[in-house]
Amino acid sequence: MPEFITVGKADEFADGQVKRLTLGDKEIGVARVGKEFFAFEDVCTHDDGPLAEGTLEGEVIECPRHGAKFSIRTGEVLSMPASWLLQGQSGKWRCQSLS
Numbered sequence: 001m002p003e004f005i006t007v008g009k010a011d012e013f014a015d016g017q018v019k020r021l022t023l024g025d026k027e028i029g030v031a032r033v034g035k036e037f038f039a040f041e042d043v044c045t046h047d048d049g050p051l052a053e054g055t056l057e058g059e060v061i062e063c064p065r066h067g068a069k070f071s072i073r074t075g076e077v078l079s080m081p082a083s084w085l086l087q088g089q090s091g092k093w094r095c096q097s098l099s
């Protein structure tokens with residue numbers, strides 16, 4: 001059975017904003033795109049860059065260190081130098097707005 005953890009109120013996240021949160025021993029990024037929310041591990045799969053500090057355009061986040069791009073919906077790598085899926089939304093985490 002899934003466990004849900006409240007990380008904030010929907011209106012605390014502006015559209016297009018990414019927030020870094022700590023859940024247990026994990027740093028995660030939570031992004032709002034329109035009415036949807038996405039969660040991902042705040043670790044770039046290229047070289048551990050802080051993705052939540054990157055630039056979000058639509059559903060694409062760009063790592064601030066070397067510019068790899070990922071889909072925050074699927075975790076897919078959209079631009080090198082990363083070659084491994086971003087962990088999060090496509091895996092064990094799901095965001096659900098309760099409002």
Ligand code: FES
Binds near residue numbers: 044046047064081082
């Ligand atoms: S650490 Fe993210 S692109 Fe290199």
